[in-house]
Amino acid sequence: MIIRSAEFIKSAVNPAHYPPEGLPEVAFAGRSNVGKSSLINTLVNRKRLVKTSATPGRTRLLNFFSINNQIVFVDLPGYGYARVPERVQKTWGPMIETYLSTRTTLKGVVLILDIRRTPGPDENDLMHWMGIHHIPVVPVLTKADKFSKTAQKNRRREIAVALSANADSLICFSAKTRQGKDAVWDAVCRLIGPGEGKPESGAASAPRIKE
Helix, strand or coil, rough: CCCCCCCEEECCHHHHCCCCCCCEEEEEEECCCCCHHHHEEEEECCCCCCCCCCCCCCCEEEEEECCCCCCEEEEEEEECCCCCCCCHHHHHHHHHHHHHHCCCCCCEEEEEECCCCCHHHHHHHHHHHHHCCCEEEEEEECCCHHHHHHHHHHHHHHHHHHCCHHHHHHEEECCCCCCCHHHHHHHHHHHHHCCCCCCCCCCCCCCCCCC
16 A cells, blocks of 8 residues: 555544545544554554554544545544543543544544453444444454464454454454554555545444543
């Protein structure tokens, strides 16, 4: 996948602050410290396009990035980190829900999961809610290098059962070894569809997410 440009557009809290709709968008969601920033940086061949932090819960806004001027990646705030102030926690759920349910250019969500952790109610509720809203989901299991290939397959099956999903739909990924990078890009391109900014190929009620 040839990445010619990857640029930060802006941060936003509510629809009034979103960039104008136009290019297809793919959002990235996951628990705090799950490796979301590392995944995005690896996909676009940049070390620090999305800032990583040793302190989980630092991403508190919707961050928009233009990739090749053809597609927009949207980095959603991570959830599940208890040390974030309660007043901040209460804003995240509605902020994410509003974006996911109202953004007409949203093509799908890459749901990022730590392969070492079995998904719980938060992930299941989010998957169910996105299903109700007909939002396609690409589950990606990060930190796959922590396991052997055989162990990865076993964990993928176990996580698929926990999510009531097909194991073949889960992509094992490692920012360290770049395993799964092409598979994630292929999934992203399927989300946005042919002719809708595909990068060049080369060489009910909303879930109560515990922020």
